[in-house]
Amino acid sequence: MATIAVIKRKCTGCAACRAVCPFSAIDMKDGLAEINAGCRACGLCIKACSYQAIVALETKRDSVDKSLWQDFLVFGEMTEQGLHPVTRELIGEAHRLAAGSPHQVHAILIGAGLDAAAQELRHYDLGKILVYEDAQELAYFRADSFAACFEDAINTLRPSVVLVGATALGRSLAPRVSTRFQTGLTADCTSLSFRENSDLVQIRPAFGGNIMAEIITPHTRPQFATVRYKVMDAHPRAEAARGEIIRRPLPQKARDSKVRLVDSRPVPPAANISEAEILVVAGRGLNKPADLDLVVALAQALGGEYAFTRPLVEKGWGSNDRQIGLSGRTVRPRLIITVGVSGAIQFTACMDGAEKIIAINQDEKAPIFSIAHLGIVGDLYDVVPRLIELIKAGGREHAGI
C-alpha cells in the first residue's frame, strides 16, 4: 500500500513519467510533474524516472487476522436448467488452489426448488453446502434478497476466498456482497493463485485486454473474485456423495426486499450478436447468397451466431442487426471466426476485442491476419465444410454415440 509522490526539488520536468502513465494521472504543472486524482499507484512512473524524483510513500494499514478466515466458498448459480456449469468450474479452481493446504471448499445455493442441485453438489468433494431455499422470497433473482442470504453464509463459514461466476446474475450479486463486507472484488479473473498467507493473486485484463494486472487483497477478508464461464477446468464428478447439506433459515433481510417480479420468460430466440459468445462472420469472399448456409451451419455447429460485414449487408444478403462494424455493432465474443473477410479497419475496430480471432481467407496479405490469433490461408469452400464435419463428429464422440 503506497501513495505516489513527486519530490519537487529532484524533478527536472522531463515528462518521462507522464509518457508511461497508463492512467493519465500525471500533469506537468509549472514545469514539474504532479500526480492527479487518476493515480492507481501502479508504480510505473517510479521506474521511468531517471532522477529518482518519484517515490512510493508506504502507509500502514490494519490487517484482519487472516487465520480467522479459512476455506473457499463457491456460489452455485441456478438457472432454469439447474446448476450453471460455471459452478463446477469454480469448484474445480477452488480445489486446485486449495490443494496442499488445510483449506476446504464449500458451496452456497440460493433459490427455490434446490433439492436436485444440492444433491448433485455432494459429488464434488465439498465440505459444506449451504442451502437457502424459499418458494416465495427466492423464487426469482433479486440482488438484495440474494445478498442477504450470501451475507449469512459468509458470517457462518467465514471463508477466505469467495468465487462467483461472472454471469449476468453473478456480476450483479457479487459487488453487493463484497461491498457489504467492505472488501475487495476482482472481476473477470483469467488466472488465480493462492499464497501461503492465504492471499489470492488475481490476474485480469485491464485496458480492453491489452495489459494484464496482478491484484491482491492484502488486508481484508473475504477475497471476492468473479470468473467467466469456460475459463477454468470443471471439477470431475465423484461417485461418492460426501458434501454435508446444511439448510439455513431465511434471513429476515431476505424478506425485506421491495422489488417485485412482474414477468419472467425464457430468453427469446431472437439473435443478439452483441451478446453471442461465439460468432462466425461472413465476408465478401463468399460467391453467392446461397453460400451463406455454410456460415450459418458453422455457427450452429459451434453453438454461436452468424454475422455479416458491411458489403454483404449493402448487397442485401443480410440484415443490419447482424452487421459488425462502425455502421453496425461492436462485438466482443469469446471466439470470432471470420470467413472470407478482408479486415477493413471499420470492421476490425469493432471486433478486435474478441478473446480469440480466427480468420479464414485465401489472400495471405489480407489485413485481417494481422489481428487474428490464428490465420488459415486457404479456400473457405474447402475448409468450412470439412470443419463442420469435424465438429459434428467430435460432438458425437463426446456424447458417447
Next chain:
Amino acid sequence: MKIFVCIKQVPATSEVAVDEETGVLQRSGVASKMNPFDLFALETALRLKEAGGGSVTVGTMGPPQARDIIQEAFMMGADEGYLFSDRRLAGADVLATSYTLSQAIRSLGDYDLILCGKQTTDGDTAQVGPAIAEHLNIPHASWVSALDLAENGVQAEQQLQDTVQTAFLPFPCLITVEQDIHVPRLPSMRLKKETRDREIPVLDLSYFMDQNEAHYGLAGSPTQVERIFPPRRDLEHELITEGDLAQALYDRLRAWKIV
C-alpha cells in the same frame, strides 16, 4: 423525478501498446472521451425525464479535465453536472470508487433514480453500479435492456442466463443499462451554445458527509495492483498455409475448449 447519471471519462482508445523489452506502457496521445456505455444511461435518463418530468444530473469522479464530459452531457440535455475531484480520491478501486460516488450522491440530495452504464471501457468491471446501490442501501438491477416508469418506481427488464426477468423497483433505486437500450442522441449545437457558460461545481472531500480520508482513494481500496504486465503472447499471429487446414483449425478449437 430526480435522476442522477454516473459518467466517467475514459481513454479514447484501448490501443495501449506495451514495450516488449521493458514492459513499459506506451500511449499514443492522451485523448479522452465519455465512456461509451454511459451514453446509453444518459439517453435513458433524458427519455424518462421527457416522459415523466423532473431533472437529470450527471456526476463524475476524475481529474479536472473530466469537465469535458460534463459539458458533453449538457450538450445532450443534462440539467446539472458535478465533478468530484480531489487528490485524496486517487487510486480508488471498486469499493472506494463506489463509496466516493455514493457519498457525492448523498451530499447532493435525494435522487429517485440513479443510472449507470453497464461498465466502463477502461476498467471493464461492471461492479461500481451495484456497489453504489449497496452503499446507499437501495435496490438495484443490472444489465437492464428496457426501463419504464411505474408508480413510484420503475419497471426494469433484465436478461439473466436463460430468462428475461421484468421487475418493479421502487424509488430510490439504481439501474445499470445495457448497450442499445436506446440510441444515444447526438450533442446539439444549440445546447452547446446555451450551456457554454453553465457552472460545473467541483466537489472535494470537504463536501462529503464522511470526511475520513481513510475511506477514499488508495487508502480506502482493499485491492492492490501488484504489477501490470503485457498479456502472454498468445497474440502471436500464427498463420497456417498448408496441410490439413480444417483439422488444424479444429485442433485449436479443442485446445481453446470451444468444442
